[in-house]
Amino acid sequence: MDVNSRSRARRLIATIQDLERESTAKFTFKLEGISRDGFVALFDGEVVAYENLCRHIPLTIDYGDNRFFTTDARHFVCQTHGAIYEPLSGLCVRGPCEGASLRKLEIAVSEGKIFLLEETNEIRG
Numbered sequence: 001m002d003v004n005s006r007s008r009a010r011r012l013i014a015t016i017q018d019l020e021r022e023s024t025a026k027f028t029f030k031l032e033g034i035s036r037d038g039f040v041a042l043f044d045g046e047v048v049a050y051e052n053l054c055r056h057i058p059l060t061i062d063y064g065d066n067r068f069f070t071t072d073a074r075h076f077v078c079q080t081h082g083a084i085y086e087p088l089s090g091l092c093v094r095g096p097c098e099g100a101s102l103r104k105l106e107i108a109v110s111e112g113k114i115f116l117l118e119e120t121n122e123i124r125g
């Protein structure tokens, strides 16, 4: 009998060294068969990853230039209409989508490497 089970694949998306240099790094991932943009950020010593999609209008938060932080580096800012997001929770605290949250992505950090945890479907016979 076939058994469907879900397992997690780990994919390297950045290193801590990358984030110490640039604060954020971009990557792509697939969800529901669709390729999407993501970004990973280092903030207050924590690493977080989100889908790079504003909650106001489905546009990327950056302009493709890997700029996500406000000038004081305390929040993420959408470059289009200025929505302000808390880095650790992804919650929009000011702007047109206040109260909505970025889609958080699951990651694992091991020996300075940051991995995206992706769900895969496995069929076992």
Ligand code: FES
Pocket: 054, 055, 056, 057, 058, 059, 078, 079, 080, 081, 082, 083, 095, 096
């Ligand atoms: S598209 Fe991000 S604030 Fe409007």
